[in-house]
Amino acid sequence: MQLRDYQQQAVDSAVKHFKTSPDSAVLVLPTGAGKSIVIAELARIANGRVLVLTHVKELVAQNAEKVGILTAAAGIYSAGLNQKSTDNKTIVASIQSAVRAKEKFSSPFSLVIIDECHRISQDKDSQYQLLLTHLKSINPKIRLLGLTATPYRLDLGWIYRHHYHGKVGNPDKAVFEQCIFELPMRPLIKRGYLSTPKIFDGLSAQYDFSSIKASTSGQYQEAEVNDLLSHCGRATTAIVKQLVQIGSSRQGVIIFAATVRHAEEILKLLSAEQAALITGKTSTEQRDSLIEQFKARKIKYLINVAVLTTGFDAPHVDLIAILRPTASVSLFQQMVGRGLRICEGKSECLIIDYAANGYDLYFPEVGQNKPNSKSVPVQVHCPVCDFANIFWGLVDDDGDIIEHFGRRCQALIEQEGQKKQCDFRFRSKVCPNCGEENDIAAKICHSCDAMLIDPDKRLKEVLQQKHHHLFKCDAMLFEEDKDRLKIRYIDIDGNDFCQYFNFKTKAQIRAFYAIFVLSHTRTPGLKHPRYSKVQEVIATRDLFRKPDILLLKKHKKGWDLQETFFDYQGRYQTESKFLN
Numbered sequence: 001m002q003l004r005d006y007q008q009q010a011v012d013s014a015v016k017h018f019k020t021s022p023d024s025a026v027l028v029l030p031t032g033a034g035k036s037i038v039i040a041e042l043a044r045i046a047n048g049r050v051l052v053l054t055h056v057k058e059l060v061a062q063n064a065e066k067v068g069i070l071t072a073a074a075g076i077y078s079a080g081l082n083q084k085s086t087d088n089k090t091i092v093a094s095i096q097s098a099v100r101a102k103e104k105f106s107s108p109f110s111l112v113i114i115d116e117c118h119r120i121s122q123d124k125d126s127q128y129q130l131l132l133t134h135l136k137s138i139n140p141k142i143r144l145l146g147l148t149a150t151p152y153r154l155d156l157g158w159i160y161r162h163h164y165h166g167k168v169g170n171p172d173k174a175v176f177e178q179c180i181f182e183l184p185m186r187p188l189i190k191r192g193y194l195s196t197p198k199i200f201d202g203l204s205a206q207y208d209f210s211s212i213k214a215s216t217s218g219q220y221q222e223a224e225v226n227d228l229l230s231h232c233g234r235a236t237t238a239i240v241k242q243l244v245q246i247g248s249s250r251q252g253v254i255i256f257a258a259t260v261r262h263a264e265e266i267l268k269l270l271s272a273e274q275a276a277l278i279t280g281k282t283s284t285e286q287r288d289s290l291i292e293q294f295k296a297r298k299i300k301y302l303i304n305v306a307v308l309t310t311g312f313d314a315p316h317v318d319l320i321a322i323l324r325p326t327a328s329v330s331l332f333q334q335m336v337g338r339g340l341r342i343c344e345g346k347s348e349c350l351i352i353d354y355a356a357n358g359y360d361l362y363f364p365e366v367g368q369n370k371p372n373s374k375s376v377p378v379q380v381h382c383p384v385c386d387f388a389n390i391f392w393g394l395v396d397d398d399g400d401i402i403e404h405f406g407r408r409c410q411a412l413i414e415q416e417g418q419k420k421q422c423d424f425r426f427r428s429k430v431c432p433n434c435g436e437e438n439d440i441a442a443k444i445c446h447s448c449d450a451m452l453i454d455p456d457k458r459l460k461e462v463l464q465q466k467h468h469h470l471f472k473c474d475a476m477l478f479e480e481d482k483d484r485l486k487i488r489y490i491d492i493d494g495n496d497f498c499q500y501f502n503f504k505t506k507a508q509i510r511a512f513y514a515i516f517v518l519s520h521t522r523t524p525g526l527k528h529p530r531y532s533k534v535q536e537v538i539a540t541r542d543l544f545r546k547p548d549i550l551l552l553k554k555h556k557k558g559w560d561l562q563e564t565f566f567d568y569q570g571r572y573q574t575e576s577k578f579l580n
């Protein structure tokens, strides 16, 4: 069996890495790239014994089969597959079964390969960590390699510390040290290894989930989603009607529903003989049987609630209908990936996004939750090291960046043999104790450990004093006033507060940059025009963002601006922030 070139490259990068480094490593390959072949080849060429671990029996079987093609049959250790071998050179095991019988894995392995490795948590009592600790106690030099299509987790961030493109991953909570190989999806499609995804845009109806916010871990509240959907009965009917219409000429249809209740509603609208539903509560036997019937094309529509994202493989699927909100690009691509396997008689896979998730199929993972529905990934060069960062941002009709939400440069810089993240911060707050820049959400200064004041705590204190006013900024207007620039802030009650800037001397212009441009720019780190006149600023007013809150103090003649708050998310927040 001949490996495809990129599969060989993935294997080579792992070999090269482990020759020079004991660090744990990750290979990122999209769904359908043939991860099991890469695993099998690594198992074949390894000198020592190899343990391949994964969490679902389908993947155990698939990996064992591929190992068997390339080399002597692998032993399988999986209760779900009724096999318990532990003596072979290569063992393919389910983590659940292996961890329950750790003592049977007591002759040393030289390499452990984990498929779907984004599932490993750092929790030392988790199944993977328990087994890894055991394996290390037997061979302290055991090497750890992970494979995944989704190296970014909404709850934990990147699963690795460093990326071989010179990028920082997750410096604090990464399970793996290095990402050593990553293959994007596009070349696989171009070369015919995956079917072409085709976005369908003649939608009969669409859900609007934009009013519901995902938690920081990317989860949506089921009750909230159900509540929203309870007003969308008509849309659901129209959507299913269209799915049946389009589905009549398709081979297999997967429907991703938002909640169990939603899925049941969809199921009722489909013909009972043609449709089935799988949820987290479906028993293993029933699930297996439904998937078998679906693969045999006895069932055409398979509805699921968050279960068919990994380890499920039905190549004939040629319509993916997404009816659920999705907080990450990777998860969206993972769902789409279910339809990209190549199959006889299938030329492309139709993708219908009824939930208006608005992700491009080829978006890179940004590594941060999407700040709002209009955001797209934008490239922002670091003004210090010139690294091309990918951040969430907004672009105009020409594709020019009008705002970006990057905070710190993601470049990995080699310094005295040590890899370090570039220091440049696009947005920051300054530590009042030592003057160092910190992340805008930091609570403790990274340099001097001083407590950075929580804005709410500070506001509460200040507001207890006399003469202070919290100005909840609703709009910011640029006006010319006797050769001066007048910035007029308007609050939610319609009151205004004005700030004035002169442009007569160089010092005044410098002051304008220092006081206004630096903090109000939508595109920190990118060059701003050189201003010498008021009109020039007014002409480019779209480059600036309004603050959320102004803290004002009364004096004899009027009000003084004490402090300006951006990115404010505390309890004095105004509603208007989310309206744009």
Ligand SMILES: [Zn+2]
Pocket (backbone or CB within 6 Å): 382, 383, 384, 385, 386, 387, 409, 410, 411, 422, 423, 424
């Ligand atoms: Zn940089």
Ligand SMILES: [Zn+2]
Pocket (backbone or CB within 6 Å): 431, 432, 433, 434, 435, 436, 445, 446, 447, 448, 449, 450
């Ligand atoms: Zn400090």
